[in-house]
Each structure stands twice: as structure tokens, then as C-alpha cells.
Amino acid sequence: MTQSVVDFDIEFRNVVKTFGSVRAVNGISFQIPKGSFYSFLGPSGCGKTSSLRLIGGFEQPDGGEIYIAGESVAQIPSYQRHVNMVFQYYALFPHMNVARNVGYGLRQQRPKLLPDEIDKRVKDALALVRLSGYENRRSWELSGGQQQRVALARALINKPTVLLLDEPLAALDRKLRKDMQIELKTLQREVGITFVFVTHDQEEALSMSDRIAVMRDGKIVQEGSPTELYNHPVDRYVAGFIGQSNFIPGEVVEVGERVTVRTPLGVMLSAPGSKDAKPLVEKAKAVVAVRPERIGLWREGEAGGQSGFKGRVSQVTFLGDQTEYHVETEEVGHLLVKLSSGNAGFGGGDSVVAYWNQTAGLALLDD
Amino acid sequence: MTVSTRKTKLTTALLLAPASLWYLLLLVAPLVIVTIFSFGERAPEGGYAAAFTFEQYLKLPTRSTPFINTLWLASLGTFFCIILAYPLAYYLATRASAQMKSILVALIIVPFWTSFLIRTYAWITILSSRGIPAILERLGLVQDLVLLNTPFAITLGIVYNYLPLMTFPLYVSLERLDKRLLEASKDLGANRWGTFWQVTFPLSAPGLITGSMLVFILLMGEYLIPALLGGGKIFFVGNALVDLFLQSRNWPFGSAVSMALNFIMLVIISLYLWLTSRLGGEGREEVSLF
Numbered sequence: 001m002t003q004s005v006v007d008f009d010i011e012f013r014n015v016v017k018t019f020g021s022v023r024a025v026n027g028i029s030f031q032i033p034k035g036s037f038y039s040f041l042g043p044s045g046c047g048k049t050s051s052l053r054l055i056g057g058f059e060q061p062d063g064g065e066i067y068i069a070g071e072s073v074a075q076i077p078s079y080q081r082h083v084n085m086v087f088q089y090y091a092l093f094p095h096m097n098v099a100r101n102v103g104y105g106l107r108q109q110r111p112k113l114l115p116d117e118i119d120k121r122v123k124d125a126l127a128l129v130r131l132s133g134y135e136n137r138r139s140w141e142l143s144g145g146q147q148q149r150v151a152l153a154r155a156l157i158n159k160p161t162v163l164l165l166d167e168p169l170a171a172l173d174r175k176l177r178k179d180m181q182i183e184l185k186t187l188q189r190e191v192g193i194t195f196v197f198v199t200h201d202q203e204e205a206l207s208m209s210d211r212i213a214v215m216r217d218g219k220i221v222q223e224g225s226p227t228e229l230y231n232h233p234v235d236r237y238v239a240g241f242i243g244q245s246n247f248i249p250g251e252v253v254e255v256g257e258r259v260t261v262r263t264p265l266g267v268m269l270s271a272p273g274s275k276d277a278k279p280l281v282e283k284a285k286a287v288v289a290v291r292p293e294r295i296g297l298w299r300e301g302e303a304g305g306q307s308g309f310k311g312r313v314s315q316v317t318f319l320g321d322q323t324e325y326h327v328e329t330e331e332v333g334h335l336l337v338k339l340s341s342g343n344a345g346f347g348g349g350d351s352v353v354a355y356w357n358q359t360a361g362l363a364l365l366d367d
Numbered sequence: 368m369t370v371s372t373r374k375t376k377l378t379t380a381l382l383l384a385p386a387s388l389w390y391l392l393l394l395v396a397p398l399v400i401v402t403i404f405s406f407g408e409r410a411p412e413g414g415y416a417a418a419f420t421f422e423q424y425l426k427l428p429t430r431s432t433p434f435i436n437t438l439w440l441a442s443l444g445t446f447f448c449i450i451l452a453y454p455l456a457y458y459l460a461t462r463a464s465a466q467m468k469s470i471l472v473a474l475i476i477v478p479f480w481t482s483f484l485i486r487t488y489a490w491i492t493i494l495s496s497r498g499i500p501a502i503l504e505r506l507g508l509v510q511d512l513v514l515l516n517t518p519f520a521i522t523l524g525i526v527y528n529y530l531p532l533m534t535f536p537l538y539v540s541l542e543r544l545d546k547r548l549l550e551a552s553k554d555l556g557a558n559r560w561g562t563f564w565q566v567t568f569p570l571s572a573p574g575l576i577t578g579s580m581l582v583f584i585l586l587m588g589e590y591l592i593p594a595l596l597g598g599g600k601i602f603f604v605g606n607a608l609v610d611l612f613l614q615s616r617n618w619p620f621g622s623a624v625s626m627a628l629n630f631i632m633l634v635i636i637s638l639y640l641w642l643t644s645r646l647g648g649e650g651r652e653e654v655s656l657f
Contacts, residue, residue: 095646108557
């Protein structure tokens, strides 16, 4: 095994998994760096959970190879893999108390560990997830957040190479979910174990991950750091999935330093092409994607020298720190604009001019 | 008291009346009569003569054989039911396809559409000297084999008739088992065998206990199987009672035997309730008898 391979805890090479006639995982390849927080993001049915279950050994691939810490795991059953999973609804054993749940993995080890050693490590694991003193509780006596932390302790006590998390926050309420996001990220830094996280919630993925793989129809559409994905999405799908975007469709008329797109109404828009985007060629169908917070609004007549698109505010949604404006323009259609609430002061029906810097948009292939 | 609460009370009383009357007439009253009789004396011509004596209870040891037979063969029957039903229920709940499931469930239930009596009579023919023993002798495997009227025949009849009562509670508890728990167990390093004994089996315990109780409690009152397949040689308590009440017409002694049987059942059911409550909050509501 070469050294370069072992820098990655998980590697997929052209992995395929089919269920009946559905290709849940359609020939994907990726590498997960040691000690990173890696997320699979996508809507349900995109293959993210299947990928996780392939790592855990709960599914066998129909093609391709999977490596954990540089070793092919084709012949290794789930109970011999150095990975542990936090299941979606925790899957705590209902006939065992918290301590016995957490110590389950240690009790399976051969040669057997001494009971004192198991007790001590269970105590440490519960302290790690701030559940000291809960040893004798039953799982149904715990809140969702506490069950979540028992599941984490039960997995981490085995000191796995990789910890797999299958939408672990999905069953929690919003406030608790936010707290657990921070807690999970902190925990990951503390223990230094590679976390592989599956979610359909882009906010969750963005706030915790070092790297994210955006999936669709069994394939990885784009893989990168949260900022890369946000600022340089490769196509309309990623731009729409990660954060919000306005999409103005048209046809590519010129590809140079910037890309020029002509809308059906003949408006010319100029925008940079995404760095890693699929190549845009002339006459290709494209969209110009503009983030709502990159658009500015002026009251009509106060626009100064700037040129923009005239329109009318159709709806105002106050979000607290920000306010959302829906603007109907003649030239580029409907626009969603997000302004910091302090600068706002527009009402429904106001005539406005929407504008954005030419570098704020992004020309992407329309699919 | 307001009119409306009075009305609700009246409705409640009316709704409960038929069932209460039923239980009073057919359960409580007979039980009281049996209790009174058990302290009485046998009238010279048979039946009951008023008295207050513990004589009948002191005579109980003379009828210990039917009690031992009942407890021993009911335990054996329950044991074999578990041995046969567990793999079947496990297969039904975890492995069988939907189609296979309905076929198997039908195969288990359909025999029950035939009378219990007829099915047991059929076994008499099968086990008699012209049945299985004749075939085995023809094949030269055994000689002078007697199957009918033996404890074996009774146990066979018990297992044959009571198997579904064991299978279905087990099936229900295994079916409800969250498959992710099995994955979690394997994820944490337990192989199939370890997962079965540490997760599957303990979580099927409520079904196992319920099935065992169903079979065992009903067997305590069993009369037909020993009468037909035991040929009147191996008495259960039920057969002893029929004998005492109808043949010797010793009603007080029969009553004392009944009371003893009731007492044993009470102990077993208390044990069952204690066991299920110990198994914890969740299992208890799922597949409990009482």
C-alpha cells in the first residue's frame, strides 16, 4: 500500500449499487481526507444514505472498490470494520440502559475486556457527550437530544477510524439542531476522528463540513469546501441547492474573459463563468445565477448613474436581521432580493430599480 | 351532583350491566359454590352434604399423579412448542417473502377450521397399531412399537394443537423488531450469533413469555388430548375432575381438586405478570395477555 493512499480514510473507486432497476449509487469516486468532517448533501433518493451504508458494510457494492484506511473492504463484514454509525433514529437498544448501550461495542471485543475497564471507558464516553450520571436510564426516558448523545457515545467509545452519521439531527427540533451542529463540530475536533455526515439540509452541511459532496441521481455533482460550493457552483442544480439564487435563463452569445448571455427579451447580461464549471460554448442554453444578497435596490429616480432593471415590489417578508423583497421586473422577470433590514424601507407596490455588479453573477450551463 | 354526571354514571352502569351479570352468574357464583363445596362432605348417595371440614384438602396428596402429569406434560409440550415455533416465527418475520408469508400463515391457521375433536381423532388412527407403527414394521425398522396411549402421543397432540398459539405472539414480537437494531449491533462488532443472543432473543422475550403462558395455561385445563391420545391411562387434572364429579360423584373432593388447580394457575399468572413488568415499560404493552 503506498503512502499516498493512506492519507485518506475512505476512498471509493467507481462504486455502483443497484436496487432492482434503480442505480442508487452510479459509479462514484471520491476520497475523504483523514480527520475531516465530510458531508454528503442531496435530496432524498440521491444515493447519499446508500453511500454511507456501503462504507458501513450494510450494503455490498455491485461494482467498484471501497477502501477504508487504504485497505479494500470487499471481504470484510460490517462487524469487523473499524467504522461506527450513528443511525437516523439512533437505534438504541430498548432492553438495555444507557451504560449497557454505550458499552455494547466494548463487550463484543475478543479477547474480552475486564469489566472495570469497560465501566471506566463507558464513564469517559458519557462524560464526553455530557451525560454523566445517566448510566441507569432507559432510552425511552431520554429526550431526543439525549438519545442522540447516547448514540454518539456508543459509536465513539469503539475509537473507530471513521464515524458515520445518517441524518442524525433530522429528528430534533430547530433550536436543538443548531446546538447539536456546534456540539458535533466541536466533538469532531476533540476526538480527531473522520466524520462522514449525510444530510439533506444545506445549512447543516455548510455550517459543519470541511468538505461537501453534493449528490444527485446517484452521482456526485460537485465536491468541495463550503465556500467553494457557495461561490463557484458548477451548475444550476448546485447553485440552487446550496443557498438561494435567482436564475435568469438565456443563450450564450460570447465566451471571453466573461460570458455574455442574451435573455429571450434581448437583454444582454455579462457575468464570469464559474471556475470549475462545465465548459460554456456559444449558443448553449445558460442561466445567470445571482445570489439574493448580491442584488441592490434603489427607489426609482434615485438610481444615480447606475443602470439596472426597473420593477415593482410585489411582496415584503421581514426575517429579523434581513428583509426579503420579491421584485417583478419587465426585463429579467421575478427577482428575490435580500437586504439587511437596517437599509431597507421599501413597501409593497414601490417602484424600484434592481442592480448588481457584473462580477456578482455567475454564468452556468442550464440543464 | 349535577344531572349530567348522574346521567353519565347511569350510562356507565347500563353499559357494564350485561358483562357484570354474565361474570357474576357464570364465574363468581360457581367459584363461590365450588369453594363452599370443597369444605363439605360427600353425601352417602353421592353429591354434596353440608359440613365444614378440611378433610377434602387433606386428601389432595392422593390425587398428586394427575397434577404431576399435567405440570410435567404441559411443560414438555410448551418446551417443544417453543423449539418448533421459534425458528418458524423467525423465518416468517425476517426471511419469508410476502407471498411465502401468506402461504405459511394460511397453512398454520387452516387446520383450525376443522374441529379440534376430529383432528385429534385423526391422530388416533395415525398413531394406532395400523398407522405409523405398521409402516415402520413393514420397513423392518422396529418391532412391537406402541405410540398411542403413551406420554409421547399426548405430547405430540399438545404440540400439534397448540403450536399456532406459540407461533403468533412470537411472530408479532419478531416482526416488530426494529431491523436497524440488528444493524447497530453488527456495526458495534457483534456477529450474527452475538446479535441474535444479545438483541433479537431478548427483544422477542415478551412474545416468548406470552406464547408460553397461552399454551401452558390452556394446557392446565386440558381434557381431550389425554382422554383420546392417552387412552385414559394418563390422567390430567381435567380428567381427574371429570372422574370425581361424574363417576365417583364425590363433589366436595372434586371441588377441592378444582381449588388446588385454581391456586396453581394463580401462582403461574402472578409469575407471568411479574416477568413481563420486569421486562420493562415497552414490551409490556406490546404483546401482553392481561
